[in-house]
Amino acid sequence: MNTCHFYRVQLLRASLLLMAISATASASATSFELDVKDLQTVAPAKRAPKRKAPAPAASAETKRDTVPAETKRGVSRYTVKPGDFIFKILMREYGLSNAAAEALIPEIQRINNLRSITRLSVGQTILIPLEGPRAAVRVQEFGERRETAEPAATVAVAPPTEPSPQVVESGPAPPSEQTAPPVTEAAAPVPPRPEPAPATRPAEAAPPISPAPVVVSAPSSFSRRLITLWQSLVPGQERVEPITLNGRVLPPEEFPLLLAADGGKILVDMKGTLLPRDKSTLAERHPDIRLVSRGASSERDFFTVLLRTAEFAHVEEDAVATIGSDPQLTVKADYRITRLPAVATRGPENVFLFLERNGSCLPAALISALADNGINSVEFCDVAPQPPSVPGYELRSVTGTTPCELAVQLLGVLAVKLDRNRIVSGSMGENAESRFSIRVDGYFENDGKKFILSCNDNDSYNYTLFRLLQLEGYGIIQLGDKDDFATVADKILTVLRYPHSFGRHDFTHDRYTVSALGFRVTRLGPVSGRMLIIDRPVDPAFAELLQWER
Structure with missing residues (x-):
């Protein structure tokens, strides 16, 4: 209606009301009585919704079905x-x-x-x-x-006076979510919801909007290494999915979720940011999850608590394993973990856990030596070991059963070319015409000098000839029938003037020690280097470990 018409209607309505009141007070004629229907037709239509009853679903007294x-x-x-x-x-x-x-x-x-x-x-x-x-x-x-x-x-939202849990930071919600109707005040038992409008159904009016990206801190190498290591301790880690707390997915980089040995789960709070209220919510909704905080604790203290919480059969700190007798390998681990295998017919398994030291992992030879002796090993590290700039010791073995065999093998180890059963000539005195020839067990040259190897010292005639050859500058290595490895090696190394020492030598590293009885030799000549020569078979793992000796 136009403005003039509207004012006329309002004036008429006011007049009628005054007349009705006056008629009631003075008992005037009935011609001034009003019909309720007439007043309803005049009332503004926009006020009608206020007269409607609340939605049935909003009342808790609604009849049960x-x-x-x-x-x-x-x-x-x-x-x-x-x-x-x-x-x-x-x-x-x-x-x-x-x-x-x-x-x-x-x-x-x-x-x-x-x-x-x-x-x-x-x-x-x-x-x-x-x-x-x-x-x-x-x-x-x-x-x-x-x-x-x-x-x-x-x-579980923290009050304004407390910092909110640093679980995950969410980006701004998509426009369609920002316009969604908010939750009503707690005074109403059930929040009334109007019929869905097109604005609340973006999937019908427009293509779906991707969820707001979750913004997390940079991936922690500590978390990645922890999950990788734990997979070796408790297989099946790849099946564990992140959990949700207060509507937010806890990122594995900040909250790794690990399987426990007894079938439960362990949630690691890497930064110690979960508030007591968050922990209470976790305990109520996930009673099978145990919480371990990394926080500011040292790496060693953290693993001690974590391994105890995992409920392994047994956990021992600062464990030691000894492999072999001579050579002997002694290994020191941060933890020895005893776990029960999945197959009941097998016995308990021992696992050595090594935390990172000196910024690198252990040599593969050490892991191999432990595995060959029934000990599995895992490392909490991600930097491959680097070999020393100076080569270590070369472990070589001489296992002959006779003095002559020992000498021949030792000369081979020292890279000396030996001629067997060679005829050597010499002169008797100053008369060059008085010459002699003799067959020797071995002949070789080293550093410009000539050497003769004799494996029998019982022939007095040959002994005299050797003395004559010695006067002509030959070096003589005379072996006895009862010479052992130590005697033979000492005679040869002394004649060659190689620096050497015999005894039990310990090569100690941060994690392991190799101990062996033998000759520690510094080889001279075109092929130089350091050697440890023993009279027992060589374990390849031990030989590789000695190459790391500085």
Whole structure:
């Protein structure tokens, strides 16, 4: 209507009301009585919604139905059955994922005043703020994000005087979520929801908007190394999925979730940022998860607590293993872990755990030596060991059974070319015409000098000839029938003038010690280097470890 007409109607209405009041007071004629219908036709149409009754779903006194779940105006009423709990109801009846159910639980607790999500009474009616089981797909799409957009609906949000849990930082919500209707005040038992408008259904009006990216700190090498190591201790780590706390997925970089040896789980708080309220929520919703904080504790202290929490059969700190007798390898580990194998027919398994030292991992030979003796090993490190700039010791073996065999093998180890059964000529005195020839067991030259090897010292005639050859500059190595390895080696090394020492030598590193009885030799000549010569077979692992000796 136009402006003039509107004022005329209002004036007429006021006049009629005054006349009606006057008529009532003075008992005037009935021609001034009003019909209620006439007043209703004059009242503004826009005030009509205020006269409507509240939505039936908003009242907790609504008559219960016999079906398990009833949906009215965006809120579903569910009657608890034997064995029900909130997680089971949301996932079975409404088809929600674990993350979506986790995000919705705080609001369900609030509107139903539930102190526990597992202790429900059979026959109890609870209100579920969903549009029935068919809306599960829509809830899975944005159910988790609603916790971020509506923090007032959560139960584990820190008060303003405390810092909020540094679990994960979320980016800004998509425009479609920012315009979603907010959760109503706690005064109303059930938040009334109007019919969905096109603006609240972006999937129908436009292509789906990708969820806001989760912003986390840079990946921690400590976390990656920890998960890799734990896979060696408790296989199956790849099947563990991150958990959700207060509607937010805890990133593995900051909160690694590990399998325990007894089937439980361990949540590691790398930065020690979980508040007591967060821990209480975890304990209530995930009773099988144990919490270990990394915080500012040392690497050693952290692993001590972590291994004890994992419930292995036995954990020993500063373990020592001895392999062999001579040579002998002594290995020191930070922890020895005894675990029970998956196959019952096998006995307990021993695992050595090495924490990083000196900035690198252990040589592969050490791991191999332990494995050959039934000890598995794992390392908490990610830097491959670098060989020393100066070559270590070359471990060589001489195992002959006779003095002559020992001498021949030793000369071969020293890279000396030996001629066997060679005829050597010499002269008797100053008369060059008086010459002689003799067959020797061995002849070789080294550093410009000539040497003769004799394996028999019982022939006096040959002994005289050797003395004559010695006068001509030959070096003579005369072996006895009862000479052992130590005697033979000392005679040869002394004639060659190689620096050497005989005895038990220990080559000690930070993690292991190689001990052996033999000759420690500095080889001279074209092929130089350091050697350890023993009279027993060489273990390849021991030989490789000695090459790391500085």
